[in-house]
Amino acid sequence: MNPSPEFPVRCGIVGAGGIAATLHLPQIAELEGAEIRVISGRRSSRLEHLSRQFEVGRMTSSYAEVVEADDVDAVIVATPHPLHVEWGIRALEAGKHVLMQKPLCADMSEAHAFVAVLEDYPDRVALCLPFFPPAITVAQSLCLEGAIGRVSGGRCRTSHGGPEIYYAGVREAFAEDPDDNAHLWFFDSEQASVGALFDMGVYAVASLVAIMGTARAVSARVTTFDKPTQLEDVATVLIEFEGGALATAETSWCDPARTWELSVHGTAGKLTSPGIAGAQLTKWTPTSYTDEHASVQTTALDCPAGTANAHSYFLECIAEGKQPVLSHAWAARHVTEILLAGLQSSGSGETVALTTRAERDANA
Numbered sequence: 001m002n003p004s005p006e007f008p009v010r011c012g013i014v015g016a017g018g019i020a021a022t023l024h025l026p027q028i029a030e031l032e033g034a035e036i037r038v039i040s041g042r043r044s045s046r047l048e049h050l051s052r053q054f055e056v057g058r059m060t061s062s063y064a065e066v067v068e069a070d071d072v073d074a075v076i077v078a079t080p081h082p083l084h085v086e087w088g089i090r091a092l093e094a095g096k097h098v099l100m101q102k103p104l105c106a107d108m109s110e111a112h113a114f115v116a117v118l119e120d121y122p123d124r125v126a127l128c129l130p131f132f133p134p135a136i137t138v139a140q141s142l143c144l145e146g147a148i149g150r151v152s153g154g155r156c157r158t159s160h161g162g163p164e165i166y167y168a169g170v171r172e173a174f175a176e177d178p179d180d181n182a183h184l185w186f187f188d189s190e191q192a193s194v195g196a197l198f199d200m201g202v203y204a205v206a207s208l209v210a211i212m213g214t215a216r217a218v219s220a221r222v223t224t225f226d227k228p229t230q231l232e233d234v235a236t237v238l239i240e241f242e243g244g245a246l247a248t249a250e251t252s253w254c255d256p257a258r259t260w261e262l263s264v265h266g267t268a269g270k271l272t273s274p275g276i277a278g279a280q281l282t283k284w285t286p287t288s289y290t291d292e293h294a295s296v297q298t299t300a301l302d303c304p305a306g307t308a309n310a311h312s313y314f315l316e317c318i319a320e321g322k323q324p325v326l327s328h329a330w331a332a333r334h335v336t337e338i339l340l341a342g343l344q345s346s347g348s349g350e351t352v353a354l355t356t357r358a359e360r361d362a363n364a
Contacts, residue, residue: 009034009097009315012066014087015079016041016050016059018170019101024076025054027311034074034315040066043183049174067091074125074318077101080185082193085110089117092124099314102129103202104332106194108340111333118329125317127324128332130206131310134303135273135281137326139264140211142271142301147283149268154212154247156263158203159196161256162227163187187229195231197222198339201251203260205237206335208249210326211264214242214334219351220342226254237342275300 011028013020016039028034038058041047047059060066067075067090075091076099077084085105091098105111118126143151160166163186171178185191186199197220209215217240222232233253240246262273268285275282279300288294307313310327317324341352 007033007315007319009318010037010071010073011035011076012037012069012072012074012096013039013076013078014063014066014091015077015083015101016047017043017078018167018173020076020078021046021050021173022169024078024099024311025050027309029054031312031315033319034311037071038066038069046174063087064090067094067096072096074099074314080191081105081198082191085114088114088126092117092121092126095121095124097125097314097318098127099310100126100128100329100332102206102332103194103198103339104128104329104336106198106336106340108333108337111336115329115333123321125314125321125323126329127310127314127317127327128329129310129327130203131313131327132207132210133280134306135262135275136207136210137306138281138301138303139262139271139273140326142283143211143264143266146268148264148266148270151212151243151245151264151266153245154208154262154264155250156204156207156247157250157259157261158200158207159250159252159255159259160200161258162233162253163199165256187227187231189230192231194339194343195222195224195227195229196233196251196253197235197237197342200253201235201237201249201342202335202339204249204251205239205338206331207262208239208247209331209335209338212241212243212245212247215239215338215354216242217351217353218338218341218345220345222343222346225252232343232346235342235346237338239338271301 011034036056039050039056040060040063051059074097077088078101081103084100088098088100167184220237222235225234227233235251237249264271270284273281280303281301283299283301285297287297337354345352
């Protein structure tokens with residue numbers, strides 16, 4: 001990889017819609033090391049709005065024009081998720097770095113294809129969202145160091161009130177009719193193919209994988225509880241990791257009070273995020289291993305801010321010629337494997353065994 005690329009990094013966006021308006025463009029606008037050269041999307045009114053707001057000089061309805069542009073170094077893939085891998089691969093093959101919106105995809109053949117193309121072009125960086133907050137990276141380091149003993153279990157829940165609430169914010173960002181749900185594709189099984197498990201559960205599963213490592217088996221239940229869709233809007237996934245630990249990933253589109261919480265448990269303590277008393281992360285340590293009622297010591301842990309956001313970290317990876325430490329393509333593929341196994345398990349009522357890392361390495 002080239003450790004000294006030209007800066008600023010010239011970016012293009014494929015699928016410049018809601019997430020581009022609320023996440024990608026605002027964050028990039030704050031960075032000195034990147035600039036948006038071209039955006040593409042399906043709705044000209046939105047492209048015009050974004051071009052004015054963020055002073056983008058070029059817009060197009062052609063995704064191919066973006067990935068093939070000579071003045072684009074990196075492509076942000078922000079399409080609906082069934083199109084992520086197609087345009088991510090086309091961008092990599094065109095010589096671009098890529099920042100992939102979550103989830104990577106909902107098809108293992110696509111996930112394998114994306115990783116294979118990236119391995120063919122090791123000079124290209126692929127950052128695959130989600131990007132993790134400092135509490136996750138600190139928790140991962142502590143678990144590797146044995147700070148809570150042998151990790152025995154975990155739980156992560158990431159849920160909200162549903163895509164219609166998210167989409168209301170998108171309409172507001174574009175100054176559109178607040179009652180216009182004509183383009184809300186999340187509930188359409190033909191357009192979206194998967195529901196809350198992939199949309200919101202990806203955060204919970206990815207966080208557990210980042211901290212606890214490779215999974216070897218999955219059991220799950222998903223259901224359609226409240227939303228006007230045939231897709232799942234509530235899901236709970238039980239994951240068995242290679243080290244023997246068990247963890248649950250929970251998600252829902254039926255939680256308007258919103259939940260984002262994590263706990264990791266070990267033989268010598270536990271970690272919780274959010275922590276107590278406003279801390280990002282709290283470590284809980286037993287004061288006795290013989291007295292069940294002994295107090296538990298709590299310590300608020302320092303979580304250095306680190307890189308501000310996914311886009312600044314993307315630039316850092318490009319500058320240093322490295323793949324992301326946690327938000328990389330191989331992790332995204334494994335998270336996809338777990339999510340798909342969850343749907344399979346719910347449908348069959350059986351535990352689904354996964355290919356272990358040793359088996360993958362042996363067959364490589």
